[in-house]
Amino acid sequence: MNAREDLVRTAIWAEELAPDEIERARRGISERQFAKGAYICHRGDRLDCWTGVITGLVKVSTISRSGKAMTFAGVGPGSWFGEGSVLKDEPRKYDLVTLRETRLAMLSRPTFMWLFENSTGFNRFLVRQLNERIAQFISTVEYDRILHPKARVARSLAWFFNPMLYPVRRTEIEITQEELALLAGLSRPVTSKSLRELEEEGLLSVEHGLIRVIDANALSNYEV
């Protein structure tokens, strides 16, 4: 058994795949390493790979016409993204930037399409993942209108505990308050203050460049 095989076998989407499908996936996969702050791709680039994070953290973002940075999501170890662009065979709509040193698994488009055409297990995974994404974005729109900074920070953090999108569960999230502010769409001071208040309430503890979550459930349901 080699590293690549292990990579596929432990992937979240491989659970329902038949042995021959796993073998097929294994042959279509490769690994790449990126330094902290590196661009995996710019908006408008083509990236003909379905991508999984092995270690590290990737930011999905764009820069608006007014020059303001917007972050849509953080992608952590074990989660896979980009199926939309690969399925539609179109350029990426967002910048992909690593927030720290990151190793990625890249599944080639031909392999992805083969699995899409032939594997029911793979399709079941895709449907579940897309469904989960929709739910996530709907809830984002929902709390975007509520606008309590503390609740926004809490729910942004709760993203990292979605078992579908973040299969590798940890209580510590390696993220700076500045990056979290980008995720939450708030200024850094407000994010920082909210974090300290949430710490007061015993839901988490903040350290340098790291947030230790104590009550993830309370965070995801946080109101007021």
Added chain:
DNA sequence: TCATTAAATTGTT
């Protein structure tokens, strides 16, 4: 291994 320095992150005005 320890001390010094540089860089990054966080807190405050």
Added chain:
DNA sequence: AACAATTTAATGA
């Protein structure tokens, strides 16, 4: 948004 303080990481003896 700018500055100050704190903490981590890097460098070299």
